[in-house]
Amino acid sequence: MIPSVLPTYSRAPLHFVKGEGTWLVEEDGRRFLDLGSGIAVNALGHANPALVAALTEQAGKLWHVSNLYEIPQQQALADKLVDATFADTVFFTNSGTEACELAVKMARKYWYDKGQPEKTDILTFSGSFHGRSSAGIAAAGSEKMVKGFGPLLPGFVHLPFGDNDALLAAITDTVGAILIEPVQGEGGIRPLPDSTLRWMRDLCDERGILLILDEVQCGMGRTGKLFAHEWAGIEPDIMMVAKGIGGGFPLGAVLATEDAASGMTPGTHGSTYGGNPLGCAVGNAVMDHVADPAFLAEVNRKAGLLRQKLEGLIAAHPETFEEVRGMGLMLGLKTRQAPADFVKKGYDALVITVPAADNIVRLLPPLNITDDEIAEATARLDAAATALETA
Numbered sequence: 001m002i003p004s005v006l007p008t009y010s011r012a013p014l015h016f017v018k019g020e021g022t023w024l025v026e027e028d029g030r031r032f033l034d035l036g037s038g039i040a041v042n043a044l045g046h047a048n049p050a051l052v053a054a055l056t057e058q059a060g061k062l063w064h065v066s067n068l069y070e071i072p073q074q075q076a077l078a079d080k081l082v083d084a085t086f087a088d089t090v091f092f093t094n095s096g097t098e099a100c101e102l103a104v105k106m107a108r109k110y111w112y113d114k115g116q117p118e119k120t121d122i123l124t125f126s127g128s129f130h131g132r133s134s135a136g137i138a139a140a141g142s143e144k145m146v147k148g149f150g151p152l153l154p155g156f157v158h159l160p161f162g163d164n165d166a167l168l169a170a171i172t173d174t175v176g177a178i179l180i181e182p183v184q185g186e187g188g189i190r191p192l193p194d195s196t197l198r199w200m201r202d203l204c205d206e207r208g209i210l211l212i213l214d215e216v217q218c219g220m221g222r223t224g225k226l227f228a229h230e231w232a233g234i235e236p237d238i239m240m241v242a243k244g245i246g247g248g249f250p251l252g253a254v255l256a257t258e259d260a261a262s263g264m265t266p267g268t269h270g271s272t273y274g275g276n277p278l279g280c281a282v283g284n285a286v287m288d289h290v291a292d293p294a295f296l297a298e299v300n301r302k303a304g305l306l307r308q309k310l311e312g313l314i315a316a317h318p319e320t321f322e323e324v325r326g327m328g329l330m331l332g333l334k335t336r337q338a339p340a341d342f343v344k345k346g347y348d349a350l351v352i353t354v355p356a357a358d359n360i361v362r363l364l365p366p367l368n369i370t371d372d373e374i375a376e377a378t379a380r381l382d383a384a385a386t387a388l389e390t391a
């Protein structure tokens with residue numbers, strides 16, 4: 001008999017009942033160190049007092065009105081994002097997938113309105129992940145995601161990740177955009193070199209192509225800058241954001257320049273919930289913390305500390321680990337076994353990690369993890385590796 005919850009997930013047998021900062025408490029009382037943050041979502045940890053206050057204060061006043069009316073919390077958050085980034089305008093969604101939907105629509109409408117409606121193709125890359133909607137799976141294109149779900153949304157050209165020659169060869173008069181994650185998350189923590197991102201920006205400018213960055217996983221302070229592309233010193237035309245921006249409340253956004261967004265006139269897009277007062281109250285509190293340069297400086301310091309400890313872990317466990325890679329607090333341990341095996345041993349050692357493609361165990365802790373928690377996390381990862389080696 002089919003379970004009452006549609007069985008699309010394979011879940012670990014863990015039942016968390018409470019979260020406190022970097023800690024998750026299981027029903028049976030065990031305390032886990034959370035290096036997963038609900039897949040890069042709880043940017044400020046669990047039950048952060050500032051976010052709890054923002055949410056509960058708003059919950060006592062007004063939850064939802066729809067976008068038929070003005071929403072001051074939404075306006076305030078849009079202003080903060082515009083002030084802090086390349087963007088001139090923001091549309092709020094409830095998830096990263098919905099951000100992908102709009103990014104694709106926005107790019108196509110741009111070229112349509114510019115009198116070049118043939119420029120519908122979007123170049124994407126192997127190992128990418130942009131969500132599970134029809135546009136999201138068509139964009140990523142991996143067999144695992146698309147098999148059985150055709151006919152797929154047309155207009156995506158899939159290229160090998162890191163092959164600049166293939167990218168150059170794929171540029172034709174029908175290409176309207178490049179869609180890429182500055183650091184692939186699900187694909188196995190694969191950062192794009194800064195020089196490649198700069199080269200892509202130049203290429204887009206020369207050839208009349210929009211650059212869409214998917215910063216759903218790598219954005220909102222995760223790499224030590226507010227957005228990952230800032231390390232390369234470039235600006236996209238359109239950017240997808242979600243996960244960390246809501247700190248655990250479902251919230252996403254598409255940020256764009258005035259020019260890139262010029263086709264999105266009244267009536268061309270909408271969402272019942274997107275940008276509602278509850279989500280934006282939390283989003284404002286998240287932005288107030290994460291966009292603070294002092295907070296980002298701490299993320300970078302802690303990232304250095306964690307990375308140093310992980311290098312030591314790798315040296316102590318060459319049988320288990322090959323390398324550590326990534327940026328900021330978006331790190332991947334490349335394992336010699338199936339990453340899921342290590343993740344399970346982690347559960348026994350009371351530390352939460354997340355598997356990804358390319359034999360990667362992801363470490364995506366809350367951005368405000370403490371130095372003591374980093375030391376404790378390393379000890380628990382060490383215990384998990386030892387347990388795997390002696391199994």
Ligand SMILES: Cc1ncc(COP(=O)(O)O)c(C=O)c1O
Nearest residue numbers: 095096097129130131185216217
């Ligand atoms: C880079 C990237 N884009 C898009 C998505 C989809 O976001 P959501 O699951 O919020 O729809 C994800 C989710 O993991 C992601 O990592």
